[in-house]
Amino acid sequence: MTTRETFPVQLRVNGVEYARVVEPRLLLSDFLRDTLGLTGTHVGCEHGVCGACTVMLNGETVRSCLVFAVQADGAEVTTIEGLADGGKLHPLQDAFSEHHALQCGFCTPGMLFSALELLRDNPTPTDREIREGIGGNICRCTGYQHIVDAVRAASPHIARGPK
């Protein structure tokens, strides 16, 4: 058996600097979960359809199952573990809690990042725009109505707030 080639990667995840050596085929989703132990990023379909593994890569949402960890070398990644400010929930997380926008919670990390990017680009979206914005995230509890309610309710706070 031949030794598999490995590659060094250095990146910041939730403000913490990490240096690891990975196989090129390691997906960013598996790197976050298995190598760094950040299991808040969920893995559903592993082919870019369900949106559960959505994280921020250099400030933009990406499917972490469609990015190799080596491609994140030098990047800044935010996962769900980095969204709250210490013990204080992000306003969008507060709105999800307030409006019962999660049931099993599997899709929630991805939903939050998709909604966050939507509200940054468009601070006052219509309901239709909210539905399109989260269209790449599947909730199999089918709790979409409450998610739309939460995003709508959070929009004034995001438009004002930091993050």
Place this chain on the structure above:
Amino acid sequence: MKPAAFKYIRAQSLEETLSLLADKGGEAKILAGGQSLVPMMNFRVAQPGTLIDIDPVKELDYLRVENSWLPVGALTRQRTLEKSPVVKEQCPLIAQAVKWIGHPQTRNRGTVGGSLVHGDPTAELPLVATLLDAQILIQKKGKSRTVGPADFFEDLMTTRIAEDEVLTQVSFPLAPPRSGCGFRELSIRHGDFAIVAAAVQLTLGEDGRFTDARVAVSGGGPKAVRIHKAERALIGQKGNGKVFQEAAACVPDAVHPPADQKASEAYRREMAKVFVRRALDDAWAMMRVQQ
């Protein structure tokens, strides 16, 4: 659901990319945005021996206006096209079409060149390139060539590009004066693969008659096609519902759609007609606002 092992090379420049492709003789594939390639690798439908990651090749990430063209670098993200005020103003059809590519999360990564080379039968950018006769620049070490859509898109997910070549730029013609465009897509949910999509561009002469009309459909076969019969039915005419209806009526006989779990062949034919008609109405509404 995990990719097979591969050798990873990160290219820092176009020159290095071309040298690597020349050296690797067919075993290497280009990795750009990875939004089609990585899912195929996760399924192990694709198992390239070597990937050349061109993400650092920033010289291929640009869009600009040159004379009456919009040259776009292959590494330009779909999201960049979507957000560009220049694209919205000068090539409104592209701005309309990119919104239908996947989701924001995939458009943030997915590249213009990747979408064209992948050649998905219902992909939006190949449809727009086909409609507008975009000029595609392909390079290999020491050589470059420019091709039109007819010589590039060959068949289902098949494009005419050799293993030692890379698509580096696509140039779209700017929307002519007194023109309007429309892009309509039928899918089960926004962001899903299209069942059919229609793109049109109409140009009006001083006498109020169409001097140019372009109509193209995807989902009607293995690749996007121009509907020349519909175009001939429009050129020389004045815009009205009857003319648009007659043009759209040429569509069903000009397409040869597949049947699958999402739609029958007959349904796709009918919807191709309906969506061309709607796109023509959109283009006409756009022109009337301008006048």
